[in-house]
Amino acid sequence: MLAKRGELSSIFKPFEELHREIDKLFDDAFKGLSIRPExxxxxxxxxxxxxxxxxxxxxxxxxxxxxxxxxxxxxxxxxxxxxxxxxxxxxxxxxxxxxxxxxxxxxxxxxxxxxxxxxxxxxxxxxxxxxxxxxxxxxxxxxxxxxxxx
Known part of the structure; x- marks a missing residue:
C-alpha cells in the first residue's frame, strides 16, 4: 500500500528533525573550535x-x-x-x-x-x-x- 502525499511528509518528519539536530550538534562543535578573525x-x-x-x-x-x-x-x-x-x-x-x-x-x-x-x-x-x-x-x-x- 502506497502512502499518500501528506502521509509521506509525516513519515519522514522525525528523520528531518533528527537531521536538523545532528547539523546543530556539528555546528555547535565546530563553533567552539573555530576562531573567526573578526x-x-x-x-x-x-x-x-x-x-x-x-x-x-x-x-x-x-x-x-x-x-x-x-x-x-x-x-x-x-x-x-x-x-x-x-x-x-x-x-x-x-x-x-x-x-x-x-x-x-x-x-x-x-x-x-x-x-x-x-x-x-x-x-x-x-x-x-x-x-x-x-x-x-x-x-x-x-x-x-x-x-x-x-
Missing part, C-alpha cells in the same frame, strides 16, 4: 626573555609580519613593541572548519631595569623571530671573584 580581539605573540652576564635578550615570535610593520620604541625605561598581523582573505572555494592562527594588532611593553645601556640596544628580525639585545651598563655586569681558602 572575533579575535587580541593577537599576543609569544616572548622569551633571558639574561647573560653582558645583556638581556628578548625573542618574540611574529611569523607572517613584515619587518616594516613592526615598531620598537624605548621611552622612560619601557620597551614597547607594536605590530599587526593582517588577515588575508581565504579562497571562497574552500570551506574552512578551523582557523587557529591569530590575527590582529598587538602591543607588548616591558619595563627595563636601570642596568640596561639604552644607547646600545640592537634589534634583528629573521625567520619570523624578532630578537632584541639589551646590553648591560659596564658597572652592572657581574664579575666573579675567586676567594682563596686559608
Amino acid at each position: 572575533d579575535r580581539e587580541n593577537f599576543i605573540p609569544a616572548v622569551d626573555v633571558y639574561e647573560t652576564d653582558d645583556a638581556i635578550f628578548l625573542e618574540m615570535e611574529v611569523p607572517g609580519i613584515k619587518k616594516g610593520d613592526l615598531k620598537i620604541k624605548l621611552e622612560d625605561g619601557v620597551l614597547s613593541i607594536t605590530g599587526e598581523k593582517k588577515y588575508e582573505k581565504k579562497e571562497k572555494s574552500r570551506n574552512y572548519h578551523l582557523i587557529e592562527r591569530g590575527y590582529g594588532s598587538f602591543n607588548r611593553a616591558f619595563r627595563l631595569p636601570d642596568s640596561i645601556d639604552t644607547t646600545k640596544v640592537k634589534a634583528n628580525y629573521d625567520n619570523g623571530v624578532l630578537k632584541i639585545e639589551l646590553p648591560k651598563k659596564e658597572e652592572a655586569k657581574k664579575e666573579a671573584v675567586e676567594i682563596k681558602i686559608d
Whole structure:
C-alpha cells in the first residue's frame, strides 16, 4: 500500500528533525573550535626573555609580519613593541572548519631595569623571530671573584 502525499511528509518528519539536530550538534562543535578573525580581539605573540652576564635578550615570535610593520620604541625605561598581523582573505572555494592562527594588532611593553645601556640596544628580525639585545651598563655586569681558602 502506497502512502499518500501528506502521509509521506509525516513519515519522514522525525528523520528531518533528527537531521536538523545532528547539523546543530556539528555546528555547535565546530563553533567552539573555530576562531573567526573578526572575533579575535587580541593577537599576543609569544616572548622569551633571558639574561647573560653582558645583556638581556628578548625573542618574540611574529611569523607572517613584515619587518616594516613592526615598531620598537624605548621611552622612560619601557620597551614597547607594536605590530599587526593582517588577515588575508581565504579562497571562497574552500570551506574552512578551523582557523587557529591569530590575527590582529598587538602591543607588548616591558619595563627595563636601570642596568640596561639604552644607547646600545640592537634589534634583528629573521625567520619570523624578532630578537632584541639589551646590553648591560659596564658597572652592572657581574664579575666573579675567586676567594682563596686559608
